[in-house]
Amino acid sequence: DAKTTQPPSMDCAEGRAANLPCNHSTISGNEYVYWYRQIHSQGPQYIIHGLKNNETNEMASLIITEDRKSSTLILPHATLRDTAVYYCIVRHNTGTASKLTFGTGTRLQVTL
Amino acid sequence: GAVVSQHPSRVICKSGTSVKIECRSLDFQATTMFWYRQFPKQSLMLMATSNEGSKATYEQGVEKDKFLINHASLTLSTLTVTSAHPEDSSFYICSARESRGAYPYNEQFFGPGTRLTVL
Numbered sequence: 001d002a003k004t005t006q007p008p009s010m011d012c013a014e015g016r017a018a019n020l021p022c023n024h025s026t027i028s029g030n031e032y033v034y035w036y037r038q039i040h041s042q043g044p045q046y047i048i049h050g051l052k053n054n055e056t057n058e059m060a061s062l063i064i065t066e067d068r069k070s071s072t073l074i075l076p077h078a079t080l081r082d083t084a085v086y087y088c089i090v091r092h093n094t095g096t097a098s099k100l101t102f103g104t105g106t107r108l109q110v111t112l
Numbered sequence: 113g114a115v116v117s118q119h120p121s122r123v124i125c126k127s128g129t130s131v132k133i134e135c136r137s138l139d140f141q142a143t144t145m146f147w148y149r150q151f152p153k154q155s156l157m158l159m160a161t162s163n164e165g166s167k168a169t170y171e172q173g174v175e176k177d178k179f180l181i182n183h184a185s186l187t188l189s190t191l192t193v194t195s196a197h198p199e200d201s202s203f204y205i206c207s208a209r210e211s212r213g214a215y216p217y218n219e220q221f222f223g224p225g226t227r228l229t230v231l
Contacts, residue, residue: 043222
């Protein structure tokens with residue numbers, strides 16, 4: 001699975017949009033981009049995933065560049081409860097060998 | 113989403129004892145389960161992958177005789193840390209996947225984690 005690069009930390013004011021970038025320049029054509037987050041001392045929580053089109057759900061939006069070498073996770077109105085480590089992962093979406101491999105992630109701190 | 117539970121959530125044991133951690137998929141059948149370990153301020157590290165009814169596949173550097181994994185049913189996997197020592201103190205997280213094929217049947221769902229402290 002392709003590696004990803006994320007900034008180690010970011011701050012965001014409560015109520016503002018949080019934009020978390022991720023570089024995955026070696027992504028292959030059949031690899032998906034996944035985002036998970038981990039709130040302190042809990043298991044990872046699925047946020048969103050996509051292949052090449054932009055995606056939106058109740059939690060966030062995922063913007064993938066046309067060349068698929070980078071993406072941005074957008075939390076439209078960050079709250080204090082969004083403070084967590086956010087992981088961007090790329091992986092194949094089929095096959096029993098497919099697994100999620102976590103990088104170092106971005107520690108998002110939402111402040112008042 | 114699907115629910116994965118772990119038991120216990122927290123365990124403290126003496127050095128040299130063995131500890132068993134259970135991982136259950138509550139509303140789906142997990143043909144594949146994964147065990148991760150996370151040290152403080154570090155990312156999750158995959159330890160092993162297990163398919164129901166088969167032996168687990170361990171990642172490089174993980175001692176299979178120390179971390180025994182059993183995936184005997186489609187809803188239960190166990191991780192036994194044998195002869196635990198203080199350096200085994202960590203946050204252990206399991207993940208389960210239905211693996212029937214394409215999305216959403218092949219998504220990974222995570223348990224809440226088990227914090228192991230070895231004295």
